[in-house]
Amino acid sequence: MVTVISQLWLELLWVFGWFILFYMSGVVLFYGLLFVLAAFQLKREEKIDSFERYEDYMDASYTKPVSIIVPAYNEELGIKGSVRSLLSINYPEFEVIIVNDGSKDQTVATVIEHFQMKRVKKAIQTRLETNTIKGVYQSVIYPNLWLVDKMNGGKADALNAGLNVSNYPYFCSLDGDSVLERDAFLKVMKPIIDSDETVIASGGSIRIANGCDIHEGQVESIGLSKNPIVIMQVIEYLRAFLMGRIGLSRYNWLLIISGAFGVFSKRWVIEAGGYKRDTVGEDMELVVRLQKLIKDKKENKKIVYVPDPVCWTEAPEELKYLHRQRNRWHRGLFDSLWIHKKMLFNPKYGSIGMVSLPYFWLIELAGPVVELCGYLFVILSFFLGGIYIEMALLFFLLSVMIGSLSSMGAVILEEWSLRKYPKISDIVKLFGYSLTETLWYRPLTVVWRCQGLVQAIRGKKSWGEMKRKGISGGISQ
Amino acid sequence: MLSQEIVLLVWIALVLLSALTGMFLYLVIKKALEMSQEKKIKHYMEQIHQAVYAYLYQEQNSRHLLPDSSIKYFAIERLLTEYSSVIEGEGKARISQLADELFHDRYKTFLQQKKWSSRMNVLYKIDGFRMKSLSEVLREMLMDEKTSKEEKLIIFRCLSTNQDEALSELFQSEPVPLSVLEYRSILNRMDEKTFIKITDDYSLYPYPLKLAIIDMIGIQKKLDYVQFLEDQLSDENFEIRIRSMKAIGEVGYLSDSEVVKRFARSDQWEERLMAAKVIGKTRVVNGLDVLDTLIKDSSWMVRAQAARAFLSYSDGLERLYDIRFTSDDPFARDMASEWIERGIEDGYSY
Incomplete structure (x- = not known):
């Protein structure tokens, strides 16, 4: 009896092992495909003089005005610097709307004092439901700077309030702690302007600011941090943006525009119902909803992604905070996919339903679970020996391809096309660290993401705090 | 049992790894070479800076301005690019002249290369x-099916800068129209004479170009074209009507006030919005009476625009106070209050 059960058990394990291996091979092929797509796209755009490309767009009569919405919750340290850097961006017509989401610190007072804000009476068009707005302020020195003071309601609620107050047809949501390149808006608005508004949302690349030299909210010189955790995140971002999004954007399969930097058509976002308030992944959820709306209305609209890095953000430097961030991201991913589960494999939604969503469900969401099982399988195989060790070896090789080789590919894409890192030593470091990804970094993120998934399924929705250093003041080490 | 598969995978991984490493080494070496070339270019730029300056400002020719290597070409090219963004008039003409002399052959070969970038x-x-010297080549490229849309746009811009006579025909023979904004950037570079010639063939153009011409009249406030705009107001296309209204608002003059009244009664809020805007911009006679209706409009945008338009009339603020205290429409009262406050802030007094 005992032997029958153990026999059965081993049989099951064998099938399971093969399932993991097939799954991983599928992922390897899909990543390979994305790499090739991205390489072709980047090759085409290679080395075009960027200044001359945007010169023509600086004329106010060409561009569409943009409202920049900055939700702020307890950001008294960083807010001055980020707002100052925003006011100096290179764009003909824009307004900055800080939305104080019921901060418990001195955020409001700091802003009011520093920018000489004065309370104004403004008839607000309530197109999206939000928590009560306590007051609207306008700066005396910068007439295009607004402050909305409202009761706490979360990030999505703050963004919706900003949308209600905004005056312009396009808006950009921005995290309080990111630093923009001066031409960021020209670059990101270009596809919208060029397409006569066929493009309804456009997102830019995000890079990690740790290690760069930042003064007065401007990136002075680009460098690489010495912290291995940060270097691995730099590589991850390169992979996500250069390989993932360029590949997906090419056929309008895009489902993510990072919350840190994206421009949207206000009309479309309002029609879609604004940001969803009770999810941790409000940025992705909105994009999925926009894609759904486009297909429901059968309109020829697009969401695009601009490979040029335009926004620099602070990455967590300690495992503890990285853990929280990844955990939160994965919960957000689960939420967005779960809310729109009816779109999955629904031919009505075209390639979004048939390619993009399956990719996010099967590879992005379920991937960590399968990989975690793979690690467990490896451990088990040491006890079982024989064929199981060989299968574990296959698993290891496949994860090297998924983790290390694809990361090395991403570093190559970066150096081939955008070349943001001026020093050769930085590039060599990036390449060297990518080799080690499978051995330590990847397993860590896999475990965190699995935790996130479990929590999401159980329905835990807290944000998790992130320690801020106040990036605009100077993070250079 | 699985050893074959393992060997195969190890091989694949090794091949990929060495391919990636190879590519990486290639890129690193390329980067190093480029960095040293960059250094040489910078160095040469310093050497010839004086000569270029003398050429542009003192009209002195120099043997330094006859490049014989790509590094020298790059250096001169960059210096001229730097100068062309800061000098105007005579100097700019000298830059064009020098570029035509030095770069004509070089650029012509580049334009025939396969590499898009x-x-x-x-x-x-x-x-x-x-x-100017490459105009002929550029026109040929426009006719070539293989030329991409992005290239065509810049070619059109170059031809427009040179006030090319063939532009109207080229616009008409272009199989895939550009976007409105792209056309605008082309029209923007034309002088008055060329623009007149272009508008003569208005009816033959693709739709986005028509919109761009209307926009351009507004942006450049071409008073002579108000009649042209008013003619477009009866076009059956909604977008053409709206844009023409917008352009009239920009020019700030209207010959016939009846037109606005028709728009103020429109079923489409966009047309009512434009009516409010145009009244504010042109201060047309009897405009305030139309605004009295528009500030009670069902659309927020129209109400806001109407309230704002009141302020452009000398007795507008007074009329807004009337609405604030006596109107039966609470939305109109709210809107009036907001704009009274804004009006006072902007130094409006009565």
Whole structure:
């Protein structure tokens, strides 16, 4: 009896092992495909003089005005610097709307004092439901700077309030702690302007600011941090943006525009119902909803992604905070996919339903679970020996391809096309660290993401705090 | 049992790894070479800076301005690019002249290359230096099916800068129209004479170009074209009507006030919005009476625009106070209050 059960058990394990291996091979092929797509796209755009490309767009009569919405919750340290850097961006017509989401610190007072804000009476068009707005302020020195003071309601609620107050047809949501390149808006608005508004949302690349030299909210010189955790995140971002999004954007399969930097058509976002308030992944959820709306209305609209890095953000430097961030991201991913589960494999939604969503469900969401099982399988195989060790070896090789080789590919894409890192030593470091990804970094993120998934399924929705250093003041080490 | 598969995978992984490493080494070496070339270019730029300055400002020729290596070409190219963004008038003409002399052959070969990005870069340079000598080549490229849309746009811009006579025909023979904004950037570079010629063939153009012409009249406030705009107001196309209204608002003059009344009664809120806007911009006679209706409009945008338009009339603020205290429409009262406050802030007094 005992032997029958153990026999059965081993049989099951064998099938399971093969399932993991097939799954991983599928992922390897899909990543390979994305790499090739991205390489072709980047090759085409290679080395075009960027200044001359945007010169023509600086004329106010060409561009569409943009409202920049900055939700702020307890950001008294960083807010001055980020707002100052925003006011100096290179764009003909824009307004900055800080939305104080019921901060418990001195955020409001700091802003009011520093920018000489004065309370104004403004008839607000309530197109999206939000928590009560306590007051609207306008700066005396910068007439295009607004402050909305409202009761706490979360990030999505703050963004919706900003949308209600905004005056312009396009808006950009921005995290309080990111630093923009001066031409960021020209670059990101270009596809919208060029397409006569066929493009309804456009997102830019995000890079990690740790290690760069930042003064007065401007990136002075680009460098690489010495912290291995940060270097691995730099590589991850390169992979996500250069390989993932360029590949997906090419056929309008895009489902993510990072919350840190994206421009949207206000009309479309309002029609879609604004940001969803009770999810941790409000940025992705909105994009999925926009894609759904486009297909429901059968309109020829697009969401695009601009490979040029335009926004620099602070990455967590300690495992503890990285853990929280990844955990939160994965919960957000689960939420967005779960809310729109009816779109999955629904031919009505075209390639979004048939390619993009399956990719996010099967590879992005379920991937960590399968990989975690793979690690467990490896451990088990040491006890079982024989064929199981060989299968574990296959698993290891496949994860090297998924983790290390694809990361090395991403570093190559970066150096081939955008070349943001001026020093050769930085590039060599990036390449060297990518080799080690499978051995330590990847397993860590896999475990965190699995935790996130479990929590999401159980329905835990807290944000998790992130320690801020106040990036605009100077993070250079 | 699985050893074959393992060997195979190890091989695949090794091949990929060495391919990636190979590519990486290639890129690193390329980067190093480029960095040293960059250094040489910078060095040469310093050497000839004086000569270029003397050429541009003192009209002195120099043997330094006869490049014989790509590094020298790059150096002169960059210096001229730097100068072309800061000098105007006579100096700019001298830049074009020098560029035509030095770069004509070089650019012509680049334009025939297969690589899209190097063709694009050269086109940007031709545009930036306002070179005239390559116009013939550019026109041929426009006719070529293989030329991409992005290239065509810059070519059109170059031809427009040179006030090319063939533009109208080229616009008409273009199989895939550009976007409105792209057309605008082309029209923007024309002088008055060329623009008149272009508008003569208005009815033959693709739709986005028509919109761009209307927009351009507004942006450049071409008073002579108000009649042209008013003619477009009866077009059956909604977008053409709206844009023409908008352009009239920009020009700030209207010959016939009846037109606004018709728009104020429209079923589409966009047309009512434009009516409010145009009244504010042109201060047309009897405009305030129309605004009295529009500030009670069902659309927030129309109400806001109407309230704002009141302030452009000398007795507008007074009328807004009337609405604030006596109107039966609470939305109109709210809107009036907001704009009274804004009006006072902007130094409006009565």
